[in-house]
Amino acid sequence: MTATTSALRGRATPAPTRGSGGRSTSKAARLIPSGIAWILPAFTISVGLIYYCIGYSGYLSFFDWTGGRSPMFPVGIDNYVRAFTDPIFWTALRNTLIYFVVVFAVQVVGGLLFAALMHSRIFFASVYKVIIVIPVVVAPATLAPAHIQVWQTDGTVNQILKTLGLGDVAQAWLGQSTTSLIVVTLVGCFGSVGFGFILYFAGMSQIDPEMIEAARVDGASNLRMLFSIVLPNLRPITISLAILNFITALKLFDNVWLITQGGPAHSSEFLGTLIYAQTAGTSRNVGYASALSVILLIIAISVSIAIQRRGRERAVKLEEPADV
Template identity: 50%
Template sequence: MSGTTAERQRLGAGAAGTEVGPGTRRRLRPAGYLWILPALVLCVGLIYYCIAYTAVISTWDWDGLDPFPEHVGAGNYVRIAQDPIFAKTIEHTAVFFVVTFVVQTALGVVFAVLLHSKVRLAVVYKVIIFIPVVLAPAITAPVFRRLYAPDGQFNWVLEHIGLGSLAQPWLGQESTALPVIMAITIWQWTGLTFVLYFAAMAQIDVSVLEAARIDGAGNLRVLASIIWPGVRGTTVALGILSAIGALKTFDVPYLVAVGGPNYATEFLGTYIYRKTIAQSHVGYGAALSVILLVLALGFAILLQVRSREKETTG
């Protein structure tokens, strides 16, 4: 009996990749490291190297072609601090993040709640809501440029429902260009928010909802006291993704409005492209990229810390 137990222990130790015996030390086989080696090389050898090299370039006054760039130290960062367009991009990013996150969250929760109830053709509605997520901005941008043109379909609809006084060049004036970009982004990404909330709500214990119903809780009470706290983790994750996405926004503002008019839809991403590619200020663009990275990491860490604080105090 004891021999059988010892044999099992020896076989189990061998299966775990260790050698056990008198006078020998336990040794782990590092075979698993070979599987993560490609990802490790990619992250360390490519991504982190590029980040470090971008930080080096940010200290140069360089056009990207001169073999002898001028070292300016923190000069590019000083210029950024005094750049009024950079201040505009930060303002646009903040407004863009708050509006799109709040609206997408509200719509995502409402759609998820409605489709968790007994709705006919629920699968069709899910597909319709999610379709904008898989459409490439390069395909939809010309459609929206035409839709919001002075003689476009949106103004045509306003005129034919008796609201012709509201018709205007939506993308041609500073007061409406940014709201149009936010509306397009909300249309594009609400489907992803809906899918994540729908999955999160599926994890809520049905017995808890039934108990609340038995106690007389109405729909709003159940939503506020059970469903919303139950999807808090999803909300935090979406907040982090939305903050980073707002900082990296490029495709919709550039393809639809090219950052205009008069920088009204300029974001950090479009401004980096304008400075680096269009104007060949590579060092200045690299400094903007470093600032974007720092802001993205700062937002992610801040939201994560705040979420943990709420969990501990809640």
């Protein structure tokens, strides 16, 4: 904040200009944000590539088009109507919500738990840290075959169940509508806890030890300290994780496609796999896929703003002095 303020102050005192018209030049200079020349290349590429693509997707969403040089037929909002009347779209949204809630909850609880454990004095802490973080850094494409091996009908899970005498519980985890989403979600949890741990571990390091000490002196229990000191201090991290998790759930593609391809019968479909299937199928529906992408973008932006605003409101509420 301080740095920004001083930079603005710097701009308020323009350097002497050469020649006449210094007055108008300084006015113009004030209109151009500081450092614009430095960010212009990245800004141009960003606008040119990313925002151009977003805009172009929006444009394509109003056409029936199979890509390439095939003819484009304007269809108005038909692609959007198709999306909102397509039961697979709603299945994908429902799955996204379930995935987000479960993975976020597991990430927060697991991340906090491991972070708290690592901050306590335990043996081989560094080894545990590595073990917890490894799933974060390994590419989903590398882990997917292992997950398939674990969950397939003659896979590790069923073998363990049979060994334990629980053969009746063994089932085709990947090949059933009732269990395929569970597998995908568990795989998501597996990779997310480590990320939560990293952020919470760093966040806990930033908490002023004097606050903890004062709470201890006041006789606060561990649980009380967790809920009254640790968690409120980690709120920005939790909000960030919520936003990141929701966006991840919306964009989810790799693990799902590699493990279930959204099946069976679309039971583990997500927006990412649905969009991909529309563009990678033999008959490419680029217009419909674009409409789905635009919907995804709108949901992602809306929910991110909503989570942030909610987080700020709560933060303000907490900062307000309690009525005496």
